[in-house]
Amino acid sequence: MPNPVLSALGRPFRLGIAGGASPSMIGPVHRIAATMDQRFTLDAAVLSSRPERARAEGRAIGLTEARCYGSVEQMIEDERSRDDGIEALAIVTPNDSHARYLRLALAAGLDVMIEKPLCNDLAEAVALQQAARASGCAVALTHTYSGYPMVREMRARILAGEIGAIRLVQTEYLAGGLATAVESAVDADQRWRLKPDRSGPSLVLADIGTHAHHLVSFVTGLRFASVSAEVGTLLPGRKVYDLAQVRFRLANGAPGRLDACNAAAGMSNHIHLRVYGETGHMEWVHRNHGQLVIASLDGNRRIISHGQANLTFDAQRSTRLARPGHPEGLHEAVANLYCGLADMMLSRRGHPASDAPPLVPTISDGVAGLSFVAACLESSAQGGAVVALQATSDRH
Structure with missing residues (x-):
C-alpha cells in the first residue's frame, strides 16, 4: 500500500493546479488523485483560461476566494509571497501551453506534475529537460498506465x-x-x-x-x-x-x-x-x-x-x-504517480522516503x-x- 506517512515535514505538500475546469475529465482525476493518500493538499487553482470562470470554478471546488486565480502567472506570483504558498504545480492544460507553464513553475522553484505530452516539439522538450535539471526541481509526467x-x-x-x-x-x-x-x-x-x-x-x-x-x-x-x-x-x-x-x-x-x-x-x-x-x-x-x-x-x-x-x-x-476482488482503477493509478512525485520532492529536500527510488x-x-x-x-x-x-x- 502507498506510504501513508505525510512527509518528513510533518504535513502534506501544498499543491496548485492549472487547468481542468468542466467538462474536462482529467482535471477532476488529478484533483482527487493528488489528495487521495494525504501526500498533497490542493490549495490554489487556475481552472480555466478565462479569469472570471477560473475564479468561479475554484470557488465551486471549495477553494478560498483569495486562492482562486485568474492566471497562472498571478497564482505563482501571489503564492510566492505567502508563508503557506504552494510547493508544487499540476499542469493539466492544453498541449500548447505546457512548456510556458512549466518554465514559469521551474523559475519559481516549484516541483511539477505535468500531463503528457511534455510539449509539442522535440527541441523544446530537450530545452525543458535542461531547464529542469538546472532548477533542481522534481518533474513528473502523467503517463497514467504506469x-x-x-x-x-x-x-x-x-x-x-x-x-x-x-x-x-x-x-x-x-x-x-x-x-x-x-x-x-x-x-x-x-x-x-x-x-x-x-x-x-x-x-x-x-x-x-x-x-x-x-x-x-x-x-x-x-x-x-x-x-x-x-x-x-x-x-x-x-x-x-x-x-x-x-x-x-x-x-x-x-x-x-x-x-x-x-x-x-x-x-x-x-x-x-x-x-x-x-x-x-x-x-x-x-x-x-x-x-x-x-x-x-x-x-x-x-x-x-x-x-x-x-x-x-x-x-x-x-x-x-x-x-483480491476489490478493484482499483484510474484515480488510484494517477494517485500512485503523485506519491512518486511526493517522494521525489522529499528526496530533493534531503529526506528520501524509502530505499527504493520513486517509480x-x-x-x-x-x-x-x-x-x-x-x-x-x-x-x-x-x-x-x-x-x-x-x-x-x-x-x-
Missing part, C-alpha cells in the same frame, strides 16, 4: 528475467472518440484537440501513441531504437492525424508493432500490451487491469491478480485495497515520447522509411 499495480508487476517480473530476453512486443491503444465527424459539432471550436496548432503535429501520437510508447519502454526497460511508421487520418478532410501504425525495434534489436487510433469505431480506451520472451510471454489488457496473464512454453497460462500476497514490491506498494515517469520520459513522435512523423513522410530515434537520457 501507475496500475499489475503493469508494475509486469515490469518487475520482466526485469527480473522471468520470461528471459525480450524477443517481440505487440501493443495497441484504440479509442473511438473521433470515429465520427466531430469537427461539425456545435462545440467544435472549443475542442482544442482538433486544432493542430494546439494539439501538436500529430494528435494521435501525442494523445495516445505516447502512452503506448511509454508502456513498452516501462515494462521492458528498453528504449525504442528505430521506427517505421504510417501516420494519417481515417476520416477524409480531417486536419489532425487520428491513425498511427508503427513497426519498431527496441534497443536490444527485438521487433515490435504499435497501433494507435482515436477513430476506431466502437472502441473505448482499449489498451493491449503483450511482451514475448525466450520462455513465454506476459499480457496486460486495460479492461482487465487487475490481472496479468503469464504464459509459458509448455502451454501453461497463469493469471496473477491484483491484491494477491505474492506480488512483487512495486505492485504491493501501489495497491490500496489489498484483497514515476519523469521529464526524461517526456523527451523520449517527443523523440518517438518526431521519428514516426519523419518516417511516415518518407513512405515508412526506418528512422532512428534521437538518443535521450531516459532512465529505463
Whole structure:
C-alpha cells in the first residue's frame, strides 16, 4: 500500500493546479488523485483560461476566494509571497501551453506534475529537460498506465528475467472518440484537440501513441531504437492525424508493432500490451487491469491478480485495497504517480522516503515520447522509411 506517512515535514505538500475546469475529465482525476493518500493538499487553482470562470470554478471546488486565480502567472506570483504558498504545480492544460507553464513553475522553484505530452516539439522538450535539471526541481509526467499495480508487476517480473530476453512486443491503444465527424459539432471550436496548432503535429501520437510508447519502454526497460511508421487520418478532410501504425525495434534489436487510433469505431480506451520472451510471454489488457496473464512454453497460462500476497514490491506498494476482488482503477493509478512525485520532492529536500527510488515517469520520459513522435512523423513522410530515434537520457 502507498506510504501513508505525510512527509518528513510533518504535513502534506501544498499543491496548485492549472487547468481542468468542466467538462474536462482529467482535471477532476488529478484533483482527487493528488489528495487521495494525504501526500498533497490542493490549495490554489487556475481552472480555466478565462479569469472570471477560473475564479468561479475554484470557488465551486471549495477553494478560498483569495486562492482562486485568474492566471497562472498571478497564482505563482501571489503564492510566492505567502508563508503557506504552494510547493508544487499540476499542469493539466492544453498541449500548447505546457512548456510556458512549466518554465514559469521551474523559475519559481516549484516541483511539477505535468500531463503528457511534455510539449509539442522535440527541441523544446530537450530545452525543458535542461531547464529542469538546472532548477533542481522534481518533474513528473502523467503517463497514467504506469501507475496500475499489475503493469508494475509486469515490469518487475520482466526485469527480473522471468520470461528471459525480450524477443517481440505487440501493443495497441484504440479509442473511438473521433470515429465520427466531430469537427461539425456545435462545440467544435472549443475542442482544442482538433486544432493542430494546439494539439501538436500529430494528435494521435501525442494523445495516445505516447502512452503506448511509454508502456513498452516501462515494462521492458528498453528504449525504442528505430521506427517505421504510417501516420494519417481515417476520416477524409480531417486536419489532425487520428491513425498511427508503427513497426519498431527496441534497443536490444527485438521487433515490435504499435497501433494507435482515436477513430476506431466502437472502441473505448482499449489498451493491449503483450511482451514475448525466450520462455513465454506476459499480457496486460486495460479492461482487465487487475490481472496479468503469464504464459509459458509448455502451454501453461497463469493469471496473477491484483491484491494477491505474492506480488512483487512495486505492485504491493501501489495497491490500496489489498484483497483480491476489490478493484482499483484510474484515480488510484494517477494517485500512485503523485506519491512518486511526493517522494521525489522529499528526496530533493534531503529526506528520501524509502530505499527504493520513486517509480514515476519523469521529464526524461517526456523527451523520449517527443523523440518517438518526431521519428514516426519523419518516417511516415518518407513512405515508412526506418528512422532512428534521437538518443535521450531516459532512465529505463
